[in-house]
Amino acid sequence: MKKHESPYKCHIFVCVKSRDDGRKSCKNNASSELRSTLKSEIKTRGWKKVARVCESSCLGVCEAGPNVMIYPQRIWFSEVTLEDVPDILQTVEGFLGSDE
Numbered sequence: 001m002k003k004h005e006s007p008y009k010c011h012i013f014v015c016v017k018s019r020d021d022g023r024k025s026c027k028n029n030a031s032s033e034l035r036s037t038l039k040s041e042i043k044t045r046g047w048k049k050v051a052r053v054c055e056s057s058c059l060g061v062c063e064a065g066p067n068v069m070i071y072p073q074r075i076w077f078s079e080v081t082l083e084d085v086p087d088i089l090q091t092v093e094g095f096l097g098s099d100e
Contacts, residue, residue, distance in 0.1 A: 007049065010095050012038055012088070013056040013069045030082070031066035037085055038068075045089070050096055070095075 014035035032055075039053040059067045064078035068088060073095055077088060 008052045009050045009097075010052075010073055010092060011071050012042075012051065012053045012092065013059070013071065014038065014053065015057070015059045015062075015065060015067045015069075016055045017058040017062065017065075031080075034066055034068070034080060034082060034085070037082060038088065041085060041089055042092075045093075047092070047096060051092055 014031055016031045016035060035053060035055050042048060042051050042053055056069070059069060061067060061078060066078075066080045068077040068080050069075065070077075070088075070092065075091060077084065080088070
């Protein structure tokens with residue numbers, strides 16, 4: 001095993017979990033589109049080297065989905081819509097500081 005320090009100041013995890021049993025899940029609420037939009041915005045802003053958008057599976061609160069988590073800052077957004085992307089990006093920008 002090798003241990004490394006992450007090159008990213010933050011990881012943005014977007015739950016894209018789908019449930020087969022009919023219960024609500026993050027994927028039911030366009031979380032894939034949300035992930036794509038965040039990823040595109042990170043690239044457009046030139047933050048790819050310091051912020052990483054990743055899809056995740058279940059974060060444990062599907063009923064509050066879609067869910068977006070930012071680590072290591074421990075920020076959790078729930079019931080996220082595409083209209084919330086600017087607020088999420090503003091939060092991320094605060095973590096990046098002046099050396100983005």
